[in-house]
Amino acid sequence: MRLVSLGLSLLAAHLPLWGQTTSVAISGPTRGVQAQPMTFRLMNGSQQLKPDSWRQLYNPDRYLGNEYVSSFDLQLQANGDGSLTATAPYPERYKIAAVQGGQQYAAAVVVPPTTSPVKMKVLSFLLNSQLDKVHAASQIALASHIGADWAYVGDSF
Amino acid sequence: MDLNTPGSYTYTDQPGGWCNANPLSDVAWLVDELHANGFKVMIQPSVYATYESIVDQLQLFLPGAIGTYPKVDLSQVPALFNAWSKMAVDLATLMAQHQAEMFLPGTHDTVVDSTTSDLWNATAATMLPSIRSVYKGQIWWGPIQQCGDAFPFDYSLVDGIWFSGLLVSASSPPCTFLSPPGLNNVHAEQMLSFIRADRAAGSGFSVGQKQGLPMLWMDFNPYPIDGMNYVGSHWAGMAGIAHGIASDMVPTDPGLRDFQEPVDYLDAVMEAGVVESSFQAVAVNSVYLVGPGFVNILEQPALLASLTNWFGGDWNYTHPASPTPRLMCCFRYCP
Numbered sequence: 376m377r378l379v380s381l382g383l384s385l386l387a388a389h390l391p392l393w394g395q396t397t398s399v400a401i402s403g404p405t406r407g408v409q410a411q412p413m414t415f416r417l418m419n420g421s422q423q424l425k426p427d428s429w430r431q432l433y434n435p436d437r438y439l440g441n442e443y444v445s446s447f448d449l450q451l452q453a454n455g456d457g458s459l460t461a462t463a464p465y466p467e468r469y470k471i472a473a474v475q476g477g478q479q480y481a482a483a484v485v486v487p488p489t490t491s492p493v494k495m496k497v498l499s500f501l502l503n504s505q506l507d508k509v510h511a512a513s514q515i516a517l518a519s520h521i522g523a524d525w526a527y528v529g530d531s532f
Numbered sequence: 533m534d535l536n537t538p539g540s541y542t543y544t545d546q547p548g549g550w551c552n553a554n555p556l557s558d559v560a561w562l563v564d565e566l567h568a569n570g571f572k573v574m575i576q577p578s579v580y581a582t583y584e585s586i587v588d589q590l591q592l593f594l595p596g597a598i599g600t601y602p603k604v605d606l607s608q609v610p611a612l613f614n615a616w617s618k619m620a621v622d623l624a625t626l627m628a629q630h631q632a633e634m635f636l637p638g639t640h641d642t643v644v645d646s647t648t649s650d651l652w653n654a655t656a657a658t659m660l661p662s663i664r665s666v667y668k669g670q671i672w673w674g675p676i677q678q679c680g681d682a683f684p685f686d687y688s689l690v691d692g693i694w695f696s697g698l699l700v701s702a703s704s705p706p707c708t709f710l711s712p713p714g715l716n717n718v719h720a721e722q723m724l725s726f727i728r729a730d731r732a733a734g735s736g737f738s739v740g741q742k743q744g745l746p747m748l749w750m751d752f753n754p755y756p757i758d759g760m761n762y763v764g765s766h767w768a769g770m771a772g773i774a775h776g777i778a779s780d781m782v783p784t785d786p787g788l789r790d791f792q793e794p795v796d797y798l799d800a801v802m803e804a805g806v807v808e809s810s811f812q813a814v815a816v817n818s819v820y821l822v823g824p825g826f827v828n829i830l831e832q833p834a835l836l837a838s839l840t841n842w843f844g845g846d847w848n849y850t851h852p853a854s855p856t857p858r859l860m861c862c863f864r865y866c867p
Contacts, residue, residue, distance in 0.1 A: 434834075436716070436717040436758070436790065436793075437788070437789065438791050438792035439790075441791070441833035441834060442833075443795060443833070443834040443837035444795075444834075445720060445795070445799060445838075446721070446792065446795075446796050447719075447720045447721060447724075447799065448721055465720075465799065466842070467720075467799055467841070468841065485841065485847070488842065491843065492807045493806055493812075493843060494746075494812040494813060495748065495813040496813060496843045496844075497748065497750075497813045497814070497815035497816070498571075498815070498818075498829075499750075499816060499817040500819045501817070501818035501819065502558070502562065504552050504554075504822045505554070505822070506558045506561075506562070506822065507823070508561065510821070510823065511565065511821040511822070512565055514819050514820065514830060515565055515566060515571075515821075518830065519569040520840075520845055520849040521839055521843055521845040521850060522840055522845025523571065523843055523845070524572060525572045525573070525633075525634075525815075526566045526573050526574070527574050527576065527750070527815050528563070528573060528576070529575075529578065529636075530553075
């Protein structure tokens with residue numbers, strides 16, 4: 376079930392994103408909980424709209440952009456009032472879109488692990504030629520923000 | 533280690549003209565720097581050798597090792613292992629001085645002849661207690677391949693096992709590396725199914741459980757290359773053959789880049805290996821310490837954000853869509 380579209384999905388794939396430039400936008404959580412239903416609504420100011428369809432957005436194959444979007448499938452359920460209930464099976468960042476009147480509006484939700492399953496958060500540091508200590512120190516400092524608590528030092532990957 | 537003069541095998545700390553290895557003083561500096569940034573440190577030494585004008589990892593010159601390299605005579609293998617053992621104990625002594633938390637000596641994935649593997653096990657049986665006499669951190673052993681041990685080993689000598697994910701394919705049947713080839717346009721759901729099948733079929737995945745030891749998934753390479761989910765770190769050779777990628781620094785075909793595939797691969801491996809199985813972690817390759825490279829995880833924003841989500845790191849620092857993506861300044865392709 377790669378494409379979890381709810382009607383008009385093929386058309387929607389080619390529609391522009393308007394979410395940030397008009398008063399119409401998706402309202403819903405930006406952070407979610409794994410396996411817990413999340414509700415999204417398409418709003419025009421304080422008025423809820425009933426979109427033509429909802430769908431999940433993916434980055435394409437051979438994606439060259441910077442955006443983190445999972446291709447794990449959200450479980451999507453369109454509700455009678457026009458809202459969407461989405462449930463994330465795995466901790467990732469997901470994108471959804473509502474299509475209405477020929478326009479597509481997008482939103483993203485991050486689902487972090489409820490508790491980190493990783494007992495040792497390991498990053499590998501590659502050391503296989505002459506060391507530039509200034510460069511190495513800057514790389515280590517940047518990497519320290521990722522959340523790893525172990526560093527593997529080796530060579531030749 | 534220069535193997536050209538039988539009977540006088542010794543390891544040399546300082547690199548010579550034929551060898552680009554780092555001196556142990558650099559490794560010691562690195563341990564201190566990593567500690568200063570909040571990391572615990574695990575060290576795995578490698579030894580390079582030169583033999584008959586060829587330079588590569590030492591174990592590739594052992595009797596029975598795969599490949600076309602010349603092999604040292606079996607009579608010289610004890611001296612070679614003794615030299616390795618001295619290097620390992622010397623490095624352990626240095627790591628004890630710098631309080632590195634884990635040491636991974638040796639290599640266990642090279643298939644050699646049975647006499648050589650027996651000699652290596654005999655060496656390990658004396659080397660590991662010698663290391664423990666000078667070093668009080670954890671000692672882990674490996675790598676274990678997904679489809680089983682290259683040769684038997686006494687795991688009661690060590691504290692944990694590292695598993696090589698090098699040949700784990702996320703889009704082809706288990707234990708069939710590159711034959712048949714995997715899929716290029718494959719998504720996280722499909723990758724997860726393949727890796728679950730790998731896990732069910734490969735005896736290497738369960739060695740830790742059988743031995744009662746923790747296990748770490750290593751050699752995991754989420755490179756931004758179309759098809760990397762099945763070629764892994766062999767892409768430079770294998771993908772080069774298939775796709776014409778000639779160099780890891782100067783891609784010949786930018787159209788073969790794919791920043792989404794490593795994200796999906798990472799997520800599928802985390803789910804199958806850590807969440808659903810008993811691995812302590814997936815050790816993600818790599819932060820480059822020696823210069824830029826497109827496989828450097830610090831130059832892959834999408835992957836970096838995914839990893840930060842799994843590790844519970846500073847999302848505002850690493851995610852490009854965050855209100856204050858402070859790490860963006862290091863991405864060479866961003867303004």
